[in-house]
Amino acid sequence: MKMQYQKQANIKKKEISEIERLSEGLEDYIVLQDGHIVTKKVSSAFDDLMILTYDEALQSYPALFNELVNVKHPSSDAYQYNFDECNSGLLLYLPKKKRISKPLHIFYVATTEEFTHNTFLYLEQESELNYFEHLFSDAVGSYSYVSNAIVHEAANLTYGALSNLGKDVASYVYRNASVDRYGISKYSLADVGDAIQLMYQTINLNGEYASGTSKTIAITSGVQEARYETLLEHNALYSEGYIEHYGVANNESALIFEGIGQINKGMKQSIARQQNHGIVLGEKARLDANPLLLIDEYDVIASHGAAIGKIDDDELYYLMSRGLTEKAAQRLIINGFLSPVMSLLETDTLKNMFLKRVEEKTL
Amino acid sequence: MATLKIINLHAEVEGIEILRGVDLEIKGGQTHAIMGPNGTGKSTLASVVMGHPKYTVTEGEILLDGKNVLEMSVDERSRAGLFLGMQAPSEVPGVTNSDFIKTAMNARLEEGKNISLFKFIREYDRAVEDLKMSEDLPHRYLNQGFSGGEKKRNEILQMKMLKPSIAILDEIDSGLDVDALKIVGENVTAMKNKDLGLLLITHYQRLLEYIEADFVHVMMKGKIVKSGDISLMKKIDQDGYDWIKEELGIDDERVFVKEEEQKVMLGTCATKEALDL
Numbered sequence: 001m002k003m004q005y006q007k008q009a010n011i012k013k014k015e016i017s018e019i020e021r022l023s024e025g026l027e028d029y030i031v032l033q034d035g036h037i038v039t040k041k042v043s044s045a046f047d048d049l050m051i052l053t054y055d056e057a058l059q060s061y062p063a064l065f066n067e068l069v070n071v072k073h074p075s076s077d078a079y080q081y082n083f084d085e086c087n088s089g090l091l092l093y094l095p096k097k098k099r100i101s102k103p104l105h106i107f108y109v110a111t112t113e114e115f116t117h118n119t120f121l122y123l124e125q126e127s128e129l130n131y132f133e134h135l136f137s138d139a140v141g142s143y144s145y146v147s148n149a150i151v152h153e154a155a156n157l158t159y160g161a162l163s164n165l166g167k168d169v170a171s172y173v174y175r176n177a178s179v180d181r182y183g184i185s186k187y188s189l190a191d192v193g194d195a196i197q198l199m200y201q202t203i204n205l206n207g208e209y210a211s212g213t214s215k216t217i218a219i220t221s222g223v224q225e226a227r228y229e230t231l232l233e234h235n236a237l238y239s240e241g242y243i244e245h246y247g248v249a250n251n252e253s254a255l256i257f258e259g260i261g262q263i264n265k266g267m268k269q270s271i272a273r274q275q276n277h278g279i280v281l282g283e284k285a286r287l288d289a290n291p292l293l294l295i296d297e298y299d300v301i302a303s304h305g306a307a308i309g310k311i312d313d314d315e316l317y318y319l320m321s322r323g324l325t326e327k328a329a330q331r332l333i334i335n336g337f338l339s340p341v342m343s344l345l346e347t348d349t350l351k352n353m354f355l356k357r358v359e360e361k362t363l
Numbered sequence: 364m365a366t367l368k369i370i371n372l373h374a375e376v377e378g379i380e381i382l383r384g385v386d387l388e389i390k391g392g393q394t395h396a397i398m399g400p401n402g403t404g405k406s407t408l409a410s411v412v413m414g415h416p417k418y419t420v421t422e423g424e425i426l427l428d429g430k431n432v433l434e435m436s437v438d439e440r441s442r443a444g445l446f447l448g449m450q451a452p453s454e455v456p457g458v459t460n461s462d463f464i465k466t467a468m469n470a471r472l473e474e475g476k477n478i479s480l481f482k483f484i485r486e487y488d489r490a491v492e493d494l495k496m497s498e499d500l501p502h503r504y505l506n507q508g509f510s511g512g513e514k515k516r517n518e519i520l521q522m523k524m525l526k527p528s529i530a531i532l533d534e535i536d537s538g539l540d541v542d543a544l545k546i547v548g549e550n551v552t553a554m555k556n557k558d559l560g561l562l563l564i565t566h567y568q569r570l571l572e573y574i575e576a577d578f579v580h581v582m583m584k585g586k587i588v589k590s591g592d593i594s595l596m597k598k599i600d601q602d603g604y605d606w607i608k609e610e611l612g613i614d615d616e617r618v619f620v621k622e623e624e625q626k627v628m629l630g631t632c633a634t635k636e637a638l639d640l
Contacts, residue, residue: 317415317453323442323467323525324438324467324470328466329438335457336456337456339456340457
C-alpha cells in the first residue's frame with residue numbers, strides 16, 4: 001500500500017469552525033483533516049486504545065496490515081482505488097480484554113478535491129469499542145472512504161456513522177467487518193448529505209454464534225441519487241444477522257436499498273432477518289428496496305420484508321385533528337420514523353444538526 | 364358559548380351517499396347522544412364534522428359560531444375548538460405521547476410562543492393520574508401497542524389537555540371494560556361545563572349511565588329520525604329499535620352493507636427458482 005500524504009498548508013477555516021461547533025459537548029473526539037490529525041481530545045478512558053495514522057502504524061504494526069490486505073473485500077475498482085491511492089489512514093487497535101464503553105467520535109473532514117481515506121479497526125479477543133464517525137465535506141470532488149473492522153472472539157464493536165457530504169461531492173463509502181466466534185458488531189449508519197452516494201456494508205460472520213446488525217437511515221432530496229447495499233454473509237454455524245433500512249425520498253431523488261442475507265451451505269441454525277421501511281415524499285421521487293435472502297441450507301431461520309409508501313393518510317389526519325398543521329404533522333411523523341438514529345446522537349448539538357438537515361431535506 | 368349547527372348535511376364516500384340530510388344543533392353546556400344500530404351513518408357524521416378526507420360533502424352546511432366549518436382544513440377545525448375522540452385512533456411510531464400533545468397545544472398559541480414546560484408536565488401528569496393510566500405514558504409512542512381501552516383513555520386525555528368547546532366522542536365506550544368505562548365516564552362528566560358542547564355516539568345505553576345526556580337522537584338511513592330526552596334511551600333499552608322502524612315504515616335501517624372481505628393467498632417469494640439461481 002502506498003502512502004501519499006498531501007501537505008496541506010492552508011487549512012480551510014470554514015470546515016474547521018463547523019467541526020468545532022459540532023464537537024461541542026463531546027468528551028472524546030478526534031478531527032482528521034485530509035490525512036492529518038488536527039484535533040485530538042481524548043480522555044484517559046481511551047488509554048488502552050492505540051490511535052495511529054497509517055505511516056506510524058506501518059512501522060510499529062506491520063503484521064496487522066497483512067491481515068488488512070487479506071480481508072475478504074469486493075473486487076471492485078472503487079475499493080481497489082481506495083486501497084492503492086489512500087492519502088489518509090487511521091488505525092485503532094484495542095488489545096485483549098480491554099473494554100471501553102464510552103464512544104469515541106472521529107470527524108473525517110475533506111477540503112481537497114480528492115479525499116481517499118482508509119480506517120482500520122482491530123479488536124482483539126474480548127475487547128469492546130464504541131466508535132462513531134462523522135463524514136464531512138463541502139469541497140468539490142471525490143470522497144472515498146473505506147473502513148475495515150476485525151472483531152475477534154467475543155469482542156464487541158458498536159459502530160455509528162453520520163455522514164453529511166455536500167452536493168458537489170461524489171462519494172464511495174465501504175464498510176466491512178469480519179466477526180469471529182461470539183463476536184458482535186453493530187452498525188448504525190445515517191446519511192443526511194446531498195452527495196451522489198454509493199454506500200456498501202458487508203459483515204462476514206466467520207465464527208460460530210457471531211452476530212452482526214446493520215441499520216441504515218438515508219434521506220435523499222433534490223435530484224440526488226443514492227444506493228445503499230448491505231450484505232450479511234453467514235460463514236459459520238449459529239450465526240445471526242440483522243439488516244434494517246429506513247429511507248425517505250423527496251423531490252425527484254432516487255433511493256435504492258439492497259439488502260442481502262446470505263447463508264452458505266452447512267451453516268445450520270443461522271438467523272437472517274431483514275426489514276426495509278420507506279416513505280416516498282416527492283411525487284417524482286423513487287424508492288426501491290430489494291430484500292434478498294440467499295440461502296443454501298435448510299435448517300435456518302430467515303425473514304425479509306419491505307414496506308414503502310407515502311405518509312399514511314390516517315396518521316396525518318389523526319395528528320391534524322388535534323390542531324397540527326399538515327407540515328407540522330408531516331415533520332413529526334418523519335422525525336418519528338427516523339427516531340432509531342436520534343437515540344444514537346449523544347449531544348443536543350448533533351441532534352439539532354440532524355433534525356435541521358432532515359427538515360431541510362424533507363421540506 | 365359555542366354553537367355547532369349541522370344543517371341538511373349530505374355526504375358520500377366513493378360515490379355512495381351515507382349521510383342523507385342530518386340536522387342537529389349543539390350548544391355549549393348541552394350533552395347530546397346519538398344512538399342507532401350499526402351502519403346507519405353515526406360515525407360518518409363524526410368524521411365529516413372533523414373533516415376526514417375520505418368523505419365528500421355534497422349538500423348542506425356545518426357552522427361553528429356562524430363560521431363555515433366546511434371551508435376549514437382539519438387542523439383549522441381543531442384550533443377553532445372542535446374535537447373528535449376517535450373510534451380507532453392511529454398508531455404513530457416514533458412520536459411520543461407527550462411530544463405530540465405538546466406540539467398540539469403549542470399549535471394553539473401564537474407563532475413562536477410555547478407553553479411553559481412546567482405547567483405542561485404538571486397538567487399532563489394530573490391527567491394521567493385522573494385517567495389511571497400508566498406513569499410511563501408520556502414516553503411511550505403514540506397509541507403504539509396500546510390496548511383498546513388504553514387508546515380510548517388516551518383520547519380522553521387529549522381532550523382534557525386541549526379543552527375543546529365542542530367535543531364529539533365516537534363510540535368511546537367500545538372496547539372498554541366496566542372499570543375503564545367508569546373512569547372515562549367520570550372524567551368526561553368532570554369536564555362538563557357551560558361552555559362545553561358534547562356529542563356522544565354509541566350503540567349502547569351503558570355509556571349514558573355514566574355520562575348524563577340532555578338530548579337523545581336516533582339515527583337511521585343516514586338521518587336523525589327521532590329525537591327526545593333520556594326517556595327515549597330508556598325505551599330503546601327495553602324495546603330495541605324495531606318499534607321506531609315500524610313507526611317510520613323502515614325495513615332496513617342501514618345505509619350501506621359491508622362487503623365481505625376478499626381473501627388473497629400469498630405465494631412464496633424469493634425462492635431460488637423465482638430468482639433464477
